[in-house]
Amino acid sequence: MPSSTAMKQLSQLATYIATSVTEIGYAVDFTKPYADIRSVYMQKSLTPLSQSVQSSEKHKGISYEKGSSEFLKYMECFVKMVKSECSFSRKILGNATQRTAALRSTIGPPLAEFVAAGRQLVAIAKRLPYSESIFVFDILEKYERDCQASLDAIGQEYDLEMKELTELMQSVITTALKSFYDFMEDIKGKREANSIVNISVDGTVNEMTSNTLNYLKRLILWRDMVEPLLICIGDGGWNQPVMSQSISFDKISFGGSSSLGAALLQKFLVDALDQLCISLQTKSRGYKKPTLATVFLLNNYNYILRQIRSPPLNAIFDENTEVKFGKLVKKQLDAYQESWKPCVENLMDVTYVRGGTIKNALSGADRQMVKDKFKNFNMEFDEIWRTQTAYAIPDPELRNQVIRDVKNVIVPMYGRFLDKYQSTEFTKNPSKYIKYDKEKLERMINHLFEPSA
Structure with missing residues (x-):
């Protein structure tokens, strides 16, 4: 940013040029060179962040930690630079019409680059399994909490429209909604060629069980984003494929929690566990020895019970769910004792x-x-x-x-x-x-x- 003296001189020069038509006989439009210079500056400043997104994000997978996305840093810096550029233009360009025209040309190229990076990231998320695309909730949360209000204010104050950015965030929302459906389909075993293939020989906790509970725990980290999305698709909507044209984006409100959102979140998690139980029972039939099938179900039901009793899931599930899985564990304990019946009889x-x-x-x-x-x-x-x-x-x-x-x-x-x-x-x-x-x-x-x- 130029010094205060330089800023004053630039402002005086801009004012002189804008009002010199009577003196020199013609109007001088200097918004294009202004925009060309400022746009190049913004792009050079933001390009390293854009490049870092492609090299890091797609390798995060299930190990992704909240707040670690390079795109979040990119988004934050982009918004700060847009705000700074608007403030700079106000000091230099006194004419509102010229200022708006200059800003549109200045912000356009860096905005296009930012949106392109975001679209590429969304494309990666769509190709990844739901468990590895969880970062879309982080992007959505960053935008809704820290960026949208600032960008909306800038748009109104400077008469700027960022349609491409709105469309990008709508694609992020669509991808997040799609992950709910993909998650439920995975639990139902519809993505497995053979549901009894992936079972351990010793009856330990199945990978599907641990993956399911881990995903649910991770979703809670973005509860303020998840609840409004569930309201958007309605009760049971997670069992239906999501079509972007059927989403009422303008009706999605991410401003705080609601009783409806909390109820739908609980219903979503309960449905997930119900489907998980059905899939586990199906998998247990893959064991030839009944006692091993019993140990398998015992391990998995007990794992679920432990998880729903512990933070953060204990804040979502009610006592009924805990009682239900307590009974399932007890049933398998009793069934296991039956394996010792031949010894007892003798x-x-x-x-x-x-x-x-x-x-x-x-x-x-x-x-x-x-x-x-x-x-x-x-x-x-x-x-x-x-x-x-x-x-x-x-x-x-x-x-x-x-x-x-x-x-x-x-x-x-x-x-x-x-x-x-x-x-x-x-x-x-x-x-x-x-x-x-x-x-x-x-x-x-x-x-x-x-x-x-």
């Missing part, structure tokens, strides 16, 4: 009471029955242990709960059965049938679902 003692008295002497049939029970228990326990040590429960608290539930049933029952018969003469070779003591049994159960297994 520890049921039918020789304890006969005719109301404890039976001390065992008949041949009783001795064979005890042998079979020990033998069958060992076989069932070994098979369950061998199989389930390959399963995973990554949540330490859940793993401890599952193991504790198993031990609370198996260890006492086995202990009573062992104490009852190890001192009897059910066999001449006890070591053939009594494979475990209570301590070893408990230690082995403790090794179920180990992360290193």
Whole structure:
């Protein structure tokens, strides 16, 4: 920016030229050279920011952090330069008509370059999966919060129209709305060739589950943008493809929160989790072993429950959602306990009471029955242990709960059965049938679902 003395001289010169028609006999239009010089200055100043956008943004992907977009810096500097240029022109160009004409020519080229960079970024976002194009919400928020009011004021004060910029932001809005639909389609599994292919061999939390919850948490970062967009498409509109011509852009208001927006955000998130549950149930059918399918659902439902109980999602979901997933977790815990039923059945003692008295002497049939029970228990326990040590429960608290539930049933029952018969003469070779003591049994159960297994 020139010094105050230079500014005064330039202003005097401009005034003289503008009013010298009677003195020199013709009018001198100096707005073109003014615009050419100032426009080149603006472009040179902004070009490095434009170039940095193309080299960084498309590589952000799911690791994108709020506020890190190079385009945000570009947008901020562009608006500041436009404001500065308008202020400069007011000091130099006293004639309002000439000033408006000069500003249109001055701002035009840098505006075109800014819009071109934005359009290229939007094109990249449209090609990316919804989880990697989240930066469009950041662009929208920056524009709505920090830029639009200033640009609207400039437009009114200096009679400037920035139609290209308005169209750019409409394409950003369209892309953001499209991501809602793409997100729901992804959860429904409609973008997967085979929904049961992408399941782990150990039943751990599925990638779809973690991706879904991570995306929902990231959306909350731009809640003030998301809620008005959901109002725009209405309840359930996220299940329909978005067409730009059907969007009432002028009716979208990003000015603060509303009860309707909050309700639609909650409905959107609940719908997403409902669809996720359906997809998880479908995926669980890809496991040939029912117990592994149960562990898979247990891990995923528990992961969802943990996430909706924690910030920021706990501020969105109500108690009903938490209760629902609590019941789903409990159902899978109960179903898992059923996998130990063969062991439990072999520890049921039918020789304890006969005719109301404890039976001390065992008949041949009783001795064979005890042998079979020990033998069958060992076989069932070994098979369950061998199989389930390959399963995973990554949540330490859940793993401890599952193991504790198993031990609370198996260890006492086995202990009573062992104490009852190890001192009897059910066999001449006890070591053939009594494979475990209570301590070893408990230690082995403790090794179920180990992360290193």
